[in-house]
Amino acid sequence: MKENSLRYKEAGVDIDSGDRFVEKIKSLVRRASRPEVLGGIGAFSGLFQIDVRKYRCPVLVAGADGVGTKSRIAAILDKWNTIGIDLVAMSVNDILAQGAEPLFFLDYLSMGKLDSSRAEKVIKGIVEGCELAGCALLGGETAEMPGFYPEGECELAGFAVGVVEKDRIINGSKIKVGDKIIGIAGNGLHSNGYSMVRKVFGIDDDRSRARTILGSFIGDLGCSLGEELLKPTKIYVKSMLTVLERFKVNGIAHITGGGMKGNIPRILSDGCKAIVHRNRWQAPPIFEIVQRKGNVPDDEMFKVFNMGIGMALVVSSEEAEEIKSELVKKGEGASIIGEIVSGKKEIEII
Template sequence: MGYSYKDAGVNIQAGNEVVERIKPAVARTLRPEVLGGLGGFGGLFKLDLEKYPDPVLVSGTDGVGTKLRLAFQMNKHDSIGQDAVAMCVNDILVQGAEPLFFLDYLAVGKVEPGRVAEVVGGVAKGCEMAGCSLIGGETAEMPGFYAEDEYDIAGFSVGVVNRNQLIDGSKIQAGDVLIGLASTGLHSNGFSLARKIFEAYSLEKVFPELGEALGETLLRPTRIYVKSILPLLAGGEILGMAHITGGGLTDNIPRVLPPGLGVQINTSTWEHPPIFTLMQRLGDVAWPEMYRTFNMGVGFVIIVHPEEADKICQQLVELGENCFVMGSVVSGEGVAY
């Protein structure tokens, strides 16, 4: 009797079992605009043209990066999917877009239905937090390419904004202020450096300043800001936004500024989570390198006219955000601390 696909390491039945396991989680994400369900060759979504009569589609794609290594080491896979969603939906939110749907791509060495369902369950949770639908995805079993207990996950989101409500930073001027929204920790950036700093320490070690196991702090999922930001957009007060990801505050904020403008940041205006000061101390990392690698406790930044700052901050607090005025726009270029 000849070889089968299963003999080569690909278990189609296990893949089918995954689909059945994730259906309830996926169903909780579905918006009214979704047509059909799981199993089709493509996800179907009918755009609401009454709400968006002049629609511009905004898309973003990303992965989780080497944070995945911690999930493997801790055998904890239920939150990493939220990271994948957050990295995409926060990005398209910057331009004022409402995330509509998300698709994930999960590549594994071996399909373990329970573990895959955990990962995709995290994706579904992230979609619920962002108000978007998980309308499809792909689980690729790739024996001999990935180790049996390893995987990679990436995805993409599509959102929409009316053309006249696009936020491109063009109205920003000197004197406008920056409002920071607190992060939950590292989010999903800088982990190659973080892992280098902590390579001699157990993920179970409890540093006094953290008050919990190191691995728990590092693996905490990326915050999703969609439901806090979308209600603020209708008033037109928000001039620009930045998602603080790779490149930290130093590289991401200038991406939304018009030519000839920079920002002055006052780092004493917010409390830096202890994980960042711990890394700086243990790794003897220069502070400019810290601010260019990590979010330093600021996951998202919005820019408004100074007279709007108090009102916007109050609204954000009411929506559950920890926010603070952290600096201002100045003539010049780049970021000064």
Template sequence: MSSLTYADAGVDIDKANALVDNIKKIAKQTRRQGVMGDIGGFGGLFSLNLSDLKNPVLVSSTDGVGTKLKIAFMAGRHDTVGIDLVAMCVNDIAVQGAKPLFFLDYMAVGKLNTEIATQVITGIGEGCKQAKCALIGGETAEMPGFYKDNEYDLAGFTVGIVESDAIIDGSNIHVGDAIIGIASSGLHSNGFSLVRKICFDVLKLKIDDHIDDLGKTLAEELLTPTIIYSETVHSLLKLFPIHGIAHITGGGLAENVVRVLPQACVATIRKGSWDVPPVFSFLQKAGKVEDREMTRTFNNGIGLVVVVPAKKADDAMASIRAVGEKPFLIGEITPRKADEPQVQLV
């Protein structure tokens, strides 16, 4: 028997090294003040400039893209899920007032396809540019036999920073505050197990089918990337007191807004007060999904909720429009009765 190599076992080190060269080029496009060194070291280096902060607090988040990746595999399109990956992490720290500093990714594959991996990491780079954070490192793990050909899993990790007395934790929310919803771009990165059940098991659709109700192909709709809200949040923070922010991910409005509410408050949200993208009515009708299930599975058109003093609501909405996002006045904070649910859609 001839001498065996790691490549014979399914791990191609030369391919991995070529991918690192591609990643270095992408990472350079996201470089910001504080980054030290280049991709390829054992750890990513970032120098903190704390001269403008009295009591800095680091805020971190890690997340993935979930089964939305299955849609990318089916469509053979991998350039948007990296944006989703960044969005799911940086949006979660933005709601606490933190500005993202840097990002790292983990990509696991069965057999490395350099073209696919480069597409994914190009998307990650684009997400980092949108969030104004640096891609400073990551890991691409080749694990033969663990994943199907041309399939992979993703995880992301971000660290941000905020002044201690500027942390947004919902404790300043009080009765009378206005609730502003900022539009999502569609499904974002949640509910895709149900989406796939409806589209492929119930409707028997193919990924490239054109859907008249949506005005586009199924792949185009389902792979629309998650909006990155971190810069929108920080533009608002410079102008207005923000009492609370919720990133509307899995669990929808009901299970995410409650995470920032004081016990004595109820978020009263008016159904019909915002534009619902057609993909949600399409899925609800096709899957005969009950209203309650829709509200606890999908964002239903609201990707971020911001709670502000009522007298600042109009100005805040004008500022949100000025940065290119779409706001809606969707409700208000009301007093809570004993054991009353804290989020009510009326």
């Protein structure tokens, strides 16, 4: 071997470190499993055997998402224990919106230099998210990409697959005039609108200044700004699967990027318009704080943020009260926030 021979580690990629990390998290990942999982992590792919006897005509439902620039807040504060929950929530709530039960989840974690302590905290959050959603963490990819990310930062992406009976797919086609809209409370900002929030509070590349801003206690929040911004996205799977077993739900909107303005119209059928009454629920204080400090118009707030409603259901007027009560029994904050009227496929917030 020549004296000046090059090793991959010298280029910034430590394969041995990556292998040790996989071994380290194997026992952790086993916590998020299901009986249908065949084998463990470390193979070229994950195996999941669907019990076809449980279904008449099963349809697989898949979704992919990330956490946006919320990961920048985690990086500034070096707090990584909840961002994995967000990652799972964004995808499992999306496939839940079509009536699907999440079966398994895969993650992609990339950073400039593998920091096993930080990565393990992220994986712990992902495992917790999978436990909350009742799905398996089937596998993933941890990539080391030197020179690609600023120091201390990473990128996250998640992929969820679920199953629903073909005749129970929820796509909004059965929404009709007279239906009611039930809003299920969120847990703050969830994982959308963080570029707006960082602009409003002046959280930029000056890490020291950003940490000071995020560390400031805000009385109306009862915590620091950073603690508020890192509250994990709520996972609605277990409470919603109970509702879907007992009741007919005509439409489900996961209120993510685009807010109510962008997401509720996506599920409306032709000739249906959504009317939402903003005085029927109490939005958490963070939204009013952002709006006031940033001088953000009402219309823009409802285009960017969930405004305290993480998921909206469209149900028949006859079952609306009973469904709301069932959600409350399951620990959700739920209110009847609107109704469907005749009109264009749009939403009006009054």
